[in-house]
Amino acid sequence: MSDTSGKTPSELSATERIDLACDRFEAAWRKGERPLIEDFLDREPPEGHDRMLRELLEIELELRQEKGDSPLEENYERRFPDCTDLIGHVFNKVVKRHRLGDYELLNELGRGGMGIIFRARQVHLNQIVAVKVLTERFLDEPKAVSRFKREMQSTGGLDHPNIVRAHNAGEQGGTHFLAMEYIEGINLHQLVRRRGPLPVGTACEIIRQAAKGLEHAHQHGLVHRDIKPANLMLSRFGLVKILDLGLARMRVDREFLPRLTQTGIIIGTVGYMAPEQTQDSSKVDIRADIYSLGCTLFFLLTSSPPYGSELEEMNIKTLRAHVTQPIPSIVKRRPDCPKKLDGIMRRLLAKKPEDRYATPREVAEALKPFSDPDGLEEPLPEGTESTGHASTVSHKGFASSDVDTKETPEALRGAPDATTETFAEPLHRRANRKLWGALAIAAVVAIAAVVGFAVWLW
16 A cells, blocks of 8 residues: 555545545544545546445445444435446445345344344345244244244235235244335334324325225234334325234234233234223224224324323323223314314224224225325425335334344344454455455466476576
8 A cells, every 4th residue: 555645635546545535434434423425426536436436335334234234225326326236236245134035134124022024135036025024032932933824824815005915925944934015115103203293184095095905904804903103104106005914913812912911012002002902902803993093193183192192102091091081182183174074083083992983994985085195195204215114113113223133033143243343454455455465476476487487498
């Protein structure tokens, strides 16, 4: 590596200039800053852009993985749309990935009570999907595994535009998994947190679509039991998708109630739980989902559920409120709501199941006059990324850095990588040293061959 001290920028060679930029870029990352690759590219002549992008991207991906991040290839492709082949090559070289059958696991999206969701690629079709796996602590429960398989079959029998579709299910190395449709969009909890209460027509259209999906599930004898904003995804195309239907039934199986209580898994979500669900979740029917739809509509219009707080966990006061407190008036919270909508809300949130709508189809019909499909065609909030099924995270929440390997199936764990423990010198220089070392060895071998040939001739 040549000495760049004392040289002006104009006196530096292209290699020296890129090496210096990489040193500064890596030093900024190690200080806890988040330098932008684009800023460094702006200072480099166009002919050096590809090389600098490649080296800076390698450094950034190495350091992000060292910090526990899970970089997404498509995010970089959006930033550098003319360099997708280069980005793909760097990701394949640097990013550590696991395989589960025909699926290459790219990054973790989220966690629920019994499952982990991964963004994955079907290697033969090059198709991006979401893969849900059963967590390891349930693998020694034969009944749990059997129930998981039955539920995957039930979910696989559903085919509706408002329900996330299942593509495949199987087992690899003792790990049971379900491959599903990957959705680019945002869940409704995130949407409201970023945008605030939604317009009346938009909120009604969202719940109307969700009700149509639930009607399809109802016709197949399924009950979700955990309808809430975080389990409804709004795609980039204005389509509402119901998530987490298979594992929701699993959570309320009577055979597993003692087990689930011991491990702290909540059956349903407090702010959206029907009154009868607080007593015996194994006996609820589709009208419990209709109640949860009402709570979700209330949240979309006001940024909070009708009782309690969105942040509360298993709060007894909130549970009792669903059973005993009067139904809050949506008109008082949102004066722009039509009075007829207030009547629909009261029927959705009726304490007794028999006083609610009997089927989701009736809910969809009731909301149709108030729905505005055009409201879903507006762009998603700025900064929204492809969140896929991250909304299947439990209400307690998990970040990628919170992953507990005890809960990750053993087949998906990677061996420790000693190269990520410490870096004695900049990453790009270490790679360069390997390259120059190889070239030096090749040169020595070539010279020895020439000398040997000359001696032989002599």
